[in-house]
Amino acid sequence: xxxSIRISSRLKLLAGFILILVSIIAIxxxxxxxxxxIKRSQNDLINAxxxxxxxxxxxxxxxxxxxxxxxxxxxHDQEERDAHVMDIRRRIGVVEETITNIEKNIANNPExxxxxxxxxxxxxxxRANRERQLIxxxxxxxxxxxxxxxxxxxxxxxxxxxxxxxxxxxLENNTKEVLARNDALNARIAASLGILGSLIIxxxxxxxxxxxxxxxxxSREVKAGVNILGTSAAEILTTVNEVSTGATETATAVSETxxxxxxxxxxxxxxxxxxxxxxxxxxxxxxxxxxxKESVQQTIEGMDRINQQMNLIxxxxxxxSEQNRSIGEITASVNDIADxxxxxxxNAAIEAAKAGEQGRGFAVVAxxxxxxxxxxxxxxxxxxxxxxxxxxxxxxxVMATEQGSKAVDHGNxxxxxxxxxxxxxxxxxxxxxxxxxxxxxxxxxxxAGMDQIVPAMENIKQASEQNVVGTRQTQNxxxxxxxxxxxxxxxxxKYNV
Amino acid sequence: xxxxxxxxxxxxxxxxxxxxxxxxxASRTIMVVEFLLTPExxxxxxxxxxxxxxxxxxxxxxxxxxxxxxxxNVRGKIISIVNLKSFFNLVQKGLSSQNRVIVLRHKEMxxxxxxxxxxxxxxxxxxxxxxxxxxxxxxxxxYIRGITAEGLILLNAEALLSSKAIVVNQK
Numbered sequence: 001x002x003x004s005i006r007i008s009s010r011l012k013l014l015a016g017f018i019l020i021l022v023s024i025i026a027i028x029x030x031x032x033x034x035x036x037x038i039k040r041s042q043n044d045l046i047n048a049x050x051x052x053x054x055x056x057x058x059x060x061x062x063x064x065x066x067x068x069x070x071x072x073x074x075x076h077d078q079e080e081r082d083a084h085v086m087d088i089r090r091r092i093g094v095v096e097e098t099i100t101n102i103e104k105n106i107a108n109n110p111e112x113x114x115x116x117x118x119x120x121x122x123x124x125x126x127r128a129n130r131e132r133q134l135i136x137x138x139x140x141x142x143x144x145x146x147x148x149x150x151x152x153x154x155x156x157x158x159x160x161x162x163x164x165x166x167x168x169x170x171l172e173n174n175t176k177e178v179l180a181r182n183d184a185l186n187a188r189i190a191a192s193l194g195i196l197g198s199l200i201i202x203x204x205x206x207x208x209x210x211x212x213x214x215x216x217x218x219s220r221e222v223k224a225g226v227n228i229l230g231t232s233a234a235e236i237l238t239t240v241n242e243v244s245t246g247a248t249e250t251a252t253a254v255s256e257t258x259x260x261x262x263x264x265x266x267x268x269x270x271x272x273x274x275x276x277x278x279x280x281x282x283x284x285x286x287x288x289x290x291x292x293k294e295s296v297q298q299t300i301e302g303m304d305r306i307n308q309q310m311n312l313i314x315x316x317x318x319x320x321s322e323q324n325r326s327i328g329e330i331t332a333s334v335n336d337i338a339d340x341x342x343x344x345x346x347n348a349a350i351e352a353a354k355a356g357e358q359g360r361g362f363a364v365v366a367x368x369x370x371x372x373x374x375x376x377x378x379x380x381x382x383x384x385x386x387x388x389x390x391x392x393x394x395x396x397x398v399m400a401t402e403q404g405s406k407a408v409d410h411g412n413x414x415x416x417x418x419x420x421x422x423x424x425x426x427x428x429x430x431x432x433x434x435x436x437x438x439x440x441x442x443x444x445x446x447x448a449g450m451d452q453i454v455p456a457m458e459n460i461k462q463a464s465e466q467n468v469v470g471t472r473q474t475q476n477x478x479x480x481x482x483x484x485x486x487x488x489x490x491x492x493x494k495y496n497v
Numbered sequence: 498x499x500x501x502x503x504x505x506x507x508x509x510x511x512x513x514x515x516x517x518x519x520x521x522x523a524s525r526t527i528m529v530v531e532f533l534l535t536p537e538x539x540x541x542x543x544x545x546x547x548x549x550x551x552x553x554x555x556x557x558x559x560x561x562x563x564x565x566x567x568x569x570n571v572r573g574k575i576i577s578i579v580n581l582k583s584f585f586n587l588v589q590k591g592l593s594s595q596n597r598v599i600v601l602r603h604k605e606m607x608x609x610x611x612x613x614x615x616x617x618x619x620x621x622x623x624x625x626x627x628x629x630x631x632x633x634x635x636x637x638x639x640y641i642r643g644i645t646a647e648g649l650i651l652l653n654a655e656a657l658l659s660s661k662a663i664v665v666n667q668k
Contacts, residue, residue: 339551342615343597346530346549349618353528353543368509370617 009214016207023200027193034189041182048175051105055171058098059164061091062123066157069130072137073145085134092127099123109174115167122160129153223492230485237478244471250464258457265450268443275440282433289426296419303412310408314401321394324387331383338376345370526620529651530599532612534582535590538649539612540621545601545654549615552578552596562662569598569609576600577608579663585640603658610657621645 068084068091075081099120106112129152136145348366352359529540530549550571555578557567564583569576578598582589590613598609626643640660642651657663 343549343551346615346618349528350530350543350546350548353618366618371509 009218012210012214016203016210019203020200020207023196023203027196027200030189030192030196034185034193037185037189038182041178041185044178045175045182047105048171048178051102052168052171052175054098054102054105055164055168058095058102059161061095061098062157062160065091065095065130066153069133069137070149072134073142073149081137088134112167112170112174115163115170119160119163119167122156122163126153126156126160129156219492219495222488226485226488226492230482230489233478233482233485237475237482240471240475240478244468244475247464247468247471251461251468254457254461254464258454258461261450261453261457265447268446268450272440272443272447275436275443278436279433279440282429282436285429286426286433289422289429292422293419293426296415296422299415300412300419303408303415307405307408307412310401310405314398314405317394317397317401321391321398324390324394328384328387331380331387335377335380335384338373338380341373341376342370345373525624526622528618529621530618531616531649532597532599533614533616534587535613538616538647539581540619540645540649540651541599541601541654542651543618545603545658547600547602547607550598550600550609551594552592552598552611553594555592565663566592566611571600571609578611579608580611582611584663601654601658603655606658608658608663621649621651626651 065088068088072081072084075084102116103113106116129148133145133148133153136142136148345366348369349363352363352366355362528543530543530546531538531540533539548571550569553569555567555569558565561567564580566578566580569578580589581587592611595614597612597615599612599615600607600609623643626645628643629638629641640653640656642653644650
């Protein structure tokens, strides 16, 4: 808005000045043309005047010549006649010259020229007649000359005079016309100059009013601007002070940052070394994972073998149990047999008792058999106990083998899980290796970056210091600006535009 | 167990010969079969015993008194089986193949008694026997000859075999 106004104002100013200039040039041109026209008109006037003068002189000279001729007729003195002849000749020369002048003056007026040529013809005839008259005079024929003068020359002269009078009137009219034209021209020029002048005055007035308004607006805006400038300058001053403080702080921060960067660089170096160590450890871990995988495989195989052995043991135990049962049955049979033997022995003893003395020996045998049967029974009961123990042991063994089998299955599962875990671990280790490589690379890049940052920080430091200097200059400039604003305010108040 | 069998046999021979001499010295002793009627040990004079048998092929007979369990075929001879626990009103126990039968015989009378087991045959001094308690009024006391110092009850086989209760029912 402001810029457009400014541009348009500039253009308007330029246009106004150009308009005024053009008007002035136009006035100049009109003036110039008018002056030319007036000059020509004046020339015409002078011309007309000269023609009239020449005509008058022509008439006078002719009149004089006629008078002189008449005097010559009347006088008797030869000397006087000669003097008159001399005078007539001189006057004829003047007349010739005057005629030439008149012709020259009326050359651009064919009507006058024609009329004048008639007069000239008449004059030629009149002069020829006069030469004859002069000859008559010289011959002394005075009466004849006088008669000639009265009868021929005088009416002729009267006719010429009347023609010349006509010519004079025409010329006078001409002069009057020229004068009238001149007056009209003067009036026209004056009118156009007046109009143009008024136009210029109006334009100038408008221009002045517009310029005044422009100036007024300008000054108002400038006043506002100056106020803003003052405030802004004060703000700039404050800001610059803050910036100055900030720049100092920046310098401190830059120093701290430089130190920090050095520390970070050290850390990055340490990180690189650590990463290398971790890499080595990871490789070892990877190898360990491979070994662990093999071990797990072996464990699984071992578990399978144990499982097979367990199955064999279970079969053996089952067989043992069966055999134990068979032994039990056998033992029961033996026990039964012992019982029966016992009964038999009792029966034998009874029979022996019935036999009395003869049966005494038999009683001993019966007693012996009974004792054996008793021992057999005890033995079978011992065997039974042992078998019970064995059966318990077998049951325990069966349970143990089952638990063993379960344990083996569990172990197998665990071993497989361990294998999977080791696989995952190996993957993790590989991932870790990749990560560590990336960390190592990153750390190196970081270090390189840090090396680049250090000179950059140096540059920032320098820039900051320059900034401080610049800020001081800016401070001064802002101070000056503030003063300028105040001055501008004063100027505006002073001029009160 | 791992002892020399020869030595064992010599010891046994010695023991047996000594016992023989002991019994020879005392004419008051009788030979008895010792058996178990849980929980007491009983005995019966061998002179009334025909034989001892395992309880096998017992045939239950309906309509008999509760102490007659049934009958048994012993080598073609039918023998009644009496439960003494029932007869003496003792605490009863189920029967099994472990039970033994003692076949008693006096004159024409013959039947078997069920026992919980035959312990041994031995000699008993009849002089050392003590009488059963006098206050005892039940019919069982008539069938007891005496009680030894170890608490062995010697049954009166003759009284049992001639008991009206058993005989009447038998016939």
